[in-house]
Amino acid sequence: MSWLNAMIDRLRYRSVPPPEDRSRMRAVANNLVLHLHPTRVPAPALRFSRTWGLGGISALLSVLLIATGVLLMFRYDASIERAYPAVQAMETVIPFGSLLRGIHHWAGNLLMITVVLHMVRVFASGGFRGERRMNWVVGLGMLVLVLTFNFTGYLLPWDQLAFWAITVGTGLLIYVPLVGQAISDFLLGGPEVAQSALRNFYALHVALLPVVLIFGLSYHFWRVRKDGGVTIPPQSEQVTKLTTIPHLVTAELGVALITLAGLVIFAMAVPAPLEALANAAHPPNPAKAAWYFLGVQELLMHMHPLAALSLAASGLLGLAVLPLWDRDTSDEGVYFRSQTGRRAGMIGAALAIVLTPLLVLVDELWLDLPTLLAPISTLISNGLLPLLLTLGGLAGIYAGLRGALRARHSEALVGLFSFVMVALVVLTAVGIWFRGPNMALVWPF
Ligand code: HEM
Secondary structure: OHHHHHHHHHHHHHHOOOHHHHHHHHHHHHHHHHHHOOOEEEHHHHOHHHHOOHHHHHHHHHHHHHHHHHHHHOOOOOOOOOHHHHHHHHHHOOOOHHHHHHHHHHHHHHHHHHHHHHHHHHHHOOOOOHHHHHHHHHHHHHHHHHHHHHHHHHOOOOEHHHHHHHHHHHHHHOOOOOOHHHHHHHHHOOOOOOHHHHHHHHHHHHHHHHHHHHHHHHHHHHHHHHOOOOOOOOOOOOOOEEEHHHHHHHHHHHHHHHHHHHHHHHHHHOOOOOOOEOOOOOOOOOOOOOHHHHHHHHHHOOOOHHHHHHHHHHHHHHHHOHHHHOOOOOOOOOOOOOHHHHHHHHHHHHHHHHHHHHHHHHHHHOOOHHHHOOOOOHHHHHHHHHHHHHHHHHHHHHHHHHHHOOOOHHHHHHHHHHHHHHHHHHHHHHHHHOEOHHHOEOOOO
8 A cells, every 4th residue: 555655645735735844835925924014003994994995805806806707708608699598508507607797797786886986085085185185086087987897797698687778878978068979889889789898898898998997906905005095083191003914904804804705605595687688679667777876866856867977977077076076084084074074974864764765655646847947947946947957955954964963074064975875876766666667666565
């Protein structure tokens, strides 16, 4: 049996490297970690409630999406005849194909959520001001990138869900003044969603966007380090610093393992959806956009597309100029700025929970501005007027918080931000669950 012992020895030697190799491997891993992080980090920055691990989870999901996406490319074919059968084959015959597709699909959806929550966390802890203002804008770019990633990926299975969501989504683009038609023509490569659209979406999804993501994330991470790390409250006494290895790395590994395990279990239990083959002659009823655009689609139910898109663009612009709008760094790192800021945030959220569904109901059931103001152009009665009323309402909330709570500018902005974010969540929920055939309001339960 000497050959067996020799083989076991060889295997043992291979699976457990000798001590000098192990220390070299550890040195390489440590080196990699210390390229991303400084050698020591302030103890308060390590508290889980500082970041909730949301930036790290988003980074992990981005890497996972690229890895699973590359594997999916081995079997996918961006042709309108072969894309659907290829995806069907992944679901039925290719070993682990369904799991791989499920992980890619759910990681993309989860990334949408974690990126938005990460942005909320950065806003809440005041991490968008001072030297971090540039990284806030870079982050916003990443948010738009993640949206575009999801949007371009949505079409690829070429099923009914994909075809009609993209038809509805790109249909909105033509309302963007001046450039909307050109962007739609560029994306679709023709007047409708067909072969050129599938090819263009595929090229963007697997070639251009990943490159921009890799460069964008590298710059984002580099800036986090350069700007002094995660935002922490000013310390009255000398703050203790802990070594990155093992303190930070152990925490990051723990969060990564829990996220990965949760995602794999979820993808095993709930496979990625695949409906019937796309059919341009049979629109589903209702035809809805992808879930992350349903908030904007819901706005379209209540105002002229130009007004709805202007409102969405104002929101994005408001976020982009936030570092100029609020430069007060005196409360840096303090969640919601102060006790008053916290109260302003809660009032903003409560107002959004009550007012948003109420306004949806009033507009749907009673108020018909275009009929009421019949002689006026619908661009004004159903566009400019609701747009100005909404912006006026937002200004009213800000002024109310300043007056009633005696909130500082920074604290009132917390209330305004929480109103807008919660209103967006409510509109999205209405679009997902409360819109049925012909987009009429329905009771889902
Ligand atoms: C794929 C998208 C993104 C990834 C992977 C990512 C990743 C990260 C990571 C790992 C950090 C270090 C702190 C932490 O773990 O939370 C961080 C910090 C930061 N991120 Fe992001 N981020 C993304 C998108 C965004 C967005 C949408 C914004 C805001 C609009 C943003 C703004 C910032 C800022 C200003 C910081 C530094 C301030 C602080 O941490 O207190 N990021 N990001």
